[in-house]
Amino acid sequence: MSTVVLLTLTGLGLAALYFLIASGLSLVFGLAGVLNFAHGLFLSVGAYAGWFVATHWALGPAIPVGVAAGAATGALVELVVIRPLYRRPTEQVLATVGLSLAGVALLQSIWGADPRSYPRPAWTAHTTGVLGAQVPDDRFLLIGAAVLVLAALLAFLRWTRYGLIIRAGVENRAMVSALGIDVRAAFTLVFTLGGALAGAAGVLGGMYFGSVSPGQGAGLLIFAFIVVVIGGLGSVTGCAVAAVAVGLLQQFVNYYGTSGAGDVSVVALLAVVLLLRPGGVAGKVTA
Amino acid sequence: MTHPALAVDGVSWHAGTVPIINEVTLTVGPGEFVALIGPNGAGKTSLFNVVSGLRRPSAGRVLMGGADVTRLAPHKRARRGLGRTFQTSAVFGSLSVAENVALAVQAARGGSMRPWRRRSDRQIAAAAREVLDQVGLGELGRKAAGSLAHGQKRKLEIALLLAAEPRMLLLDEPMAGVSAEDVPALAEVVRGLTAGGRGVLMVEHHMEVVLDLADRVAVLHHGSLLGCDTPDAVMADATVQRAYLGEAL
């Protein structure tokens, strides 16, 4: 029983990380139609920015700095690379592929290819007893952050004007323009938002794994892609559900099966979902 | 007894939960020209999609020459002699006009997967040229299909169909976008399609063409078939009048 509880909470912790990465990815795809390979770069930039602040200054501001760095990278990429290629969707995706290669190499040239150990708040090293299981507190940090972000995102999409624009834009971008709204401003917004969430995931992931390396973002990105596809492109709720399914499956199979089987089973899940419902589980509606 | 070239038997189709086609029953005999009319959104294109196999009906059957094809994939129906055009013209834009037809010819003759054959195969080229002459595009063989004028694309689409020597044709608004001066020539090409006992089912808004070409006219309205009769009878029918031609405002 205690093993199951521990595995569940660890799986949810992982799911939280996936959700943070995938939700931004999903919104960017849903609205701007860009399959953003540079998203892993946003995460890595956030992670290194947080790491830099935490090791050179203080742990407290690591998260806000990571979020800000991720957001700034997202906005910059949208304004400088994506926007000029508006009306050329294939080139947009290709450009993000180039960015992901170049960006990782850039980080590597600054901080080297080897993982750096990531400082974390002392309390996350403690454990809390839950139904007989000793659960490390960093799980709760991740889960708490993800729940908070999910609630905030849903509220943002549901109640704010920009949320409305994003939801409408996911359905029909051209019509949003035809209502007199500059839909490209919304593109910048979702890239910034996605970058911020990825930056948060970078810092939290660094604390969770205890280290950061330039390729970390790209490694996580593939599972985030899987979450996005299973969850339905453009859907935040679908993303959350899919992240939980993927995180739990991966954790449980890795524990009870051989090493690596969990990752493989996630791929199998994707294959099954795609074959049964090519559009993903939640269709095309945001929020 | 000869079977109809196409029989649609009690076909219904829902898009999600929204019913689009309701229990439509319709036959097209060998050599018969049937026009399908109805207001935009009546379900004509959906019916075509069901017949050609792009959509699976939620109820009913589709038969070709008496054989049930309801569960066959589009390419298998095509091999049994079903050809169709699309509302938005769908030619292969990056191939030349002649190559478009050659592709259709080789598709029909089953030579597509043999890499040892050259694509400049003489027999294929000759057959392609013949079809192009038939629709009056013989001069344009080397032109890129993507750069053709609209009416020429329509003709090319018909040529693609003819290359496969189909026994049943579905034409989705062949006159759409064709300039007025080109309509008569295209109509003549379309008229000739029933030669050799081929059945034709055509959606068309151009009423003059419909009345001129069709043996029978079927009227679809809100997914249901209101009737199928000779052009004169259909034009005189009061229900049809209201549904399609609209009431006086």
Added chain:
Amino acid sequence: MKALIPLVLAVALPWSTLDIPFLFDGPLNSPGTLQLLGVCLVFGGLALGYDLLFGHAGLLSFGHALFIALGAYGVGILVNHFYWPLWTAVLLAVAGAAIAAFLLGAVALRVTGIALAMVTLAFAQVGWIVVNRDPGGLTGGEEGLPLGPAAVPGFLVGVANTVNLYWLALAFLVVVVAIVHGIRRAPLGRVLTGLRDDERRIAVLGLSPYRIKLATFVLAGALAALGGVVYVLLTGGATPYLASTDLTLSLIVMAVLGGAGTRWGALLGGIVYAYLDQRLTHVGGSLPGPLGQPLFVLGTLFVLAVAFVPGGLAGLRRRTLSATAS
């Protein structure tokens, strides 16, 4: 016939003692230069093979590295752990990769577009995971799998025989060119172009898009595996890089840089990319900051190319030609 000139030059190259100071470290027929050129040729072939899927058939697969790795690791494992003779191992590895391509393609090609990209990406990720986890000590994990020299025929071993490896790489490239260009010229080439333009229309013509795509996928997979094998022979072993998404992304970069879907574009892109990658790694230490990272330079170059040179090198050439003509 014009295509034969570069081929003749490539065949004659090992007899040349020409020294090109900035481009190469040694004379053309020095082992170092021949190995560098050999790798370039292999990547030219790999990129052209990938372009059969990407540029010609319009299938955006993100899982091509899987098949390269299957060839490379397949041979390595059969030779090192099971002591198979090299050529039998090559045959089996390539056949195995083709079967894997058939099975995975059968699943993946049921979806199209972005979903296809995702599912191939995910499948390839399994390869990456397996290679890195080193199950049963078979793949050597992060260390890679050096090919035991005992298993390789003598004429392919040793610095003095680099020229034979170079010719092997050239032979691989010629095979890929013959197959891809053969398909372009055959009726199948027309079908692939049609497929890229309008898949629905192909089905209505009576052809099964699924079967054509699957056949192309299997063929491209087998060519990739063959390339993986040659790469292993050329460099002496398989490394996890061969199974990575980065490799697939690089292939996309090569194809697009060169001009996807054109006759020589991907081949050229592959050769140029591989050359730059190796040279930049070599001289990297002397360059400041990120410029020492080949991927930074290539990635940035690629983004600029995507933005400013649509159609890649092939497109550039065409436009230069038409500009000088007018």
Added chain:
Amino acid sequence: MILSVHDLSVTLGGSHILQGVSFDVPPTGITALLGRNGVGKTTTLRAVLGEIPATGSVDFGGVPALGRPTHRLVRDGLGYVPEDRCVFAGLTVAENLRLAVRSQDPDFRTVFGLFPELKQRSDQSAGTLSGGQQQMLALARVLLNPQRLLLIDEPTKGLAPAVISAVAAALERMAERVPMLLVEQNLAVVRRLARDAVVLAAGRVAWHGPTEELLGDPARTRDLLGVGSTVRRP
């Protein structure tokens, strides 16, 4: 003239869809844009709106419009109701309306006065509305803001006859406040609403003049529009 289109040409996917279209839209009443299917009516509207690249010149309210982004033109008072309505199916009726609001003082009174049904259904998701209701919503969206010209594309397409009458009535009342360029297939609707008509054929303007003059002459109508339908009615 509120809108002057001069020598407008559009090439899409290699085919020359518009080949030098020129016409004016007066600042009052409804001008109909007619022509057979696929002749480029929708393309004309979208080119004016900047949704697709075009050459030539378009003058909207005295300011050159070509090359300006769509949303700017719309903010300057160019309202657009596209073919197939394009309501946001996943949003509620109220959200669809809220999204369209640009002015400080949106005119909900006029909107709900014309389409009372929308008020009752404001919390319903737009995707579950009937075709006619969706058309009302699409029209309502452009009425919330002050407009100088409306581009309306086939508002009666696919609607039942009774609903067509209702939509036509709404358009008639809307036209009292703002001029329109109306693409419409139903000639009975055109006859009732439009004072002037522009007929496109083969990518050019084939005829331009009072609607009565066009529809009152069956031969000319058949010639230009190829319509048997309303003309042929026995």
